[in-house]
Amino acid sequence: MDSLAIIVLAAGLGKRMGQGIPKVLHRSIEKTLIEHVLSTASSLKPEKIVVVTGFEREKVEAQILKAKEEGQFAKTEILFSYQQEQRGTGHAARCGLKELRDFNGTILILYGDVPLLRQETLLALLKLHHSEVASLSLISAISDTQRAYGRIIRDEKSGKILKVIEARDCSPEQYLLREVNSGIYAVQSSFLPLALDSLQDNNAQKEFYLTDIVAYAAGHGHKVAALTLFETEELQGVNSVEELTLINNEILKRRRGKLLASGVQMLDPSSVYVDLNVLIESGVVIGPNTQIRGKSVIKSGTIIEGCAYIENSTIGPEALIKIGVRIEGAVVGARSSVGPFANLRPEAVLGEDVRIGNFVEVKKSVLEDGVKASHLTYLGDAFVGADTNIGAGTITCNYDGQKKHKTTIEKNAFVGSDTVLVAPVTIREGAYIGAASVITKEVPSGSLALTRPPMIIKEGWVARKKKKL
Template structure:
């Protein structure tokens, strides 16, 4: 690209009736992201300033979903065709002069390199419009590209095409580069005299030629890049393609996927080399996995930061947590948001944590709940331990200092603090702060009634006679 100003308009106003959903079509997820997020990200990567999203059906939900993106919104209150949709973005582009990319919110598989090629071709040719095309074995339903050699004469929609034109296999993908503000001047001269009664964006090409301007084209090497999503079947197909791309990229970067077809990784996930992912793993959201980790089957990790050398065992679920190096988690552990493990920890089977800061070397091996708590280094938490953090109205904090040994079946009734190097005996309910270096225990005295079972047996025998 030659430094010419670049902007983008993304069409995302359609209802998507074939999705059979109350949710706007462009918000349905492809490999973990709303499909409209893909063209939005590409526009940002290419340096488009501004990017305008044309919204209509479910406009408020689309705005809310993309509220953290650097995009402007334009409303197409009435859907009168693609030409009308682009015209709705005109006011959001006041003062812009340069190359305008026209993208579709339901086309998530385009690559950055493809759009860069489209823009470069458009600018090198000095074209008024450049269309991205593809060759399809079955082009039914698509607009056909009309050519005279290398020159693009125009595009005819399926319903308006003659039988000879319908035999053409080169189709319009709906992706364009335009010269702006020229394209808006041409749009204002369009009419809706066609089979669908809509303002076709494709008519801009004929208008540009009538004005003596050039229309160019770039043909996709891989037609699936321009795949549009109109129903759940196509949604699944696009998700499979995107997952395959993501997984292949990670494998080339040194990550082992034991069964790539059954491994699910969201687009922004980062994974260090020599990490091994087993079948059924889901890595979601803004997750980062360190080097030399092992994640066993059916683990789910969402919005987490995982250090080097961590082992996440089968069927564990981690959400919004930070895990330090050389930590073992699971199997079937649950780390809820706000959990921070300093490293060299063990969080075993059926252990649940929430808003828990856990120091280096601290272990909770099984059947334990640690919530709203701060544990120091080298604490041993015995089986069946519970931090009783909720009194029915407020949450309270438990603090356990370094080198404390907690026996099995202990309850900490928060707020409470256990001093360093103390021992909490098994079966204890702790309701008061414990000084350092102490032993704390609270048990009902054990009572033994010798021969009781024999006497009880005789009574049972008489009752049955």
């Protein structure tokens, strides 16, 4: 293939997006629209990319340069060209071409608000362009949904492309055509200046349509080729919040597809949300309505039953996350079980074979291997040694109104139900705490501590009470 340069049209205002910022600076769930496009464009290894800016150009250019400094497209030369007056896509392409006066090769024209284009599709377009020795090649699609796109008009006998007519300028018969134009072109540098100079603004919008270069090419005997797609998701542009939602849905669909292909099982894939930097190993099972966010790592053999929220946490291997669990900034060790309806807050660290049950909250605490806290418990600012059992209703009173204090429970301890541990306090190895106790000082190793008053029984008290009434 010969040399490649790319023009990205990114001057649009995006009024329907409703936020008053340039359209290409709106963000998907990953990054800005323009960053999506430039990342894909730079993967083609062009000599240079020219970004045509317009509305609030300074913000657009600053975001691109920031992304470049962060390494997204660090090895690609990126230039900017300013479209001061919004006079259509053809006029924008003219602005971009000014930065390519000395370039000789193929010029690829992309849009800054079409973020889902695949590298494979653009490579296929360039391959077709060169194999057909075309002056102009485009991507078309067979679609019943992309009705706002221009229609491809072909010669009825030869099938050759004659022109593209924008949807708003179509006759009723032309509007029914199913082959639509994506607006993405590969054009020879020797042909593009002539084609752009030929553009007229005699249309409904009084703009210079880039699509008119197709009619110019066909009318002057130049070869026009088309790469025709039958799935149109990657051609989706963004002109409204609703369309941005479609983009996000497709991004998630692609992520889930990669995970499924790698051996991750999802019981209801469409209800699973996975962030870009999440790592999920093969053999994980994910139930419905699960969100996995941030830089979470889910290790092999882990089962997430569903209705879970996991953020910046490491889970497993072979852990069990039961229904209705929230885990944030935490570590769950191998074969540990959490839930149902449990909450692991930041800096909760569970060792191996730990059991955290229903309505248990753990915050900034380390629970060593084999610890069990099965019901209705709060462990905050605590250390719990291996194989300790925490009874139902136990809480660590870690806050005195001014400072947080630590509770230490050494290994093999047994804490009875409904216990209050008033920090700072230490329970030594193997100690037992009687149910319903309030512990305010250190309990020695192997000791039993309890603070509840003695049980009193008054026989016949109920009958006497009723007699008085």
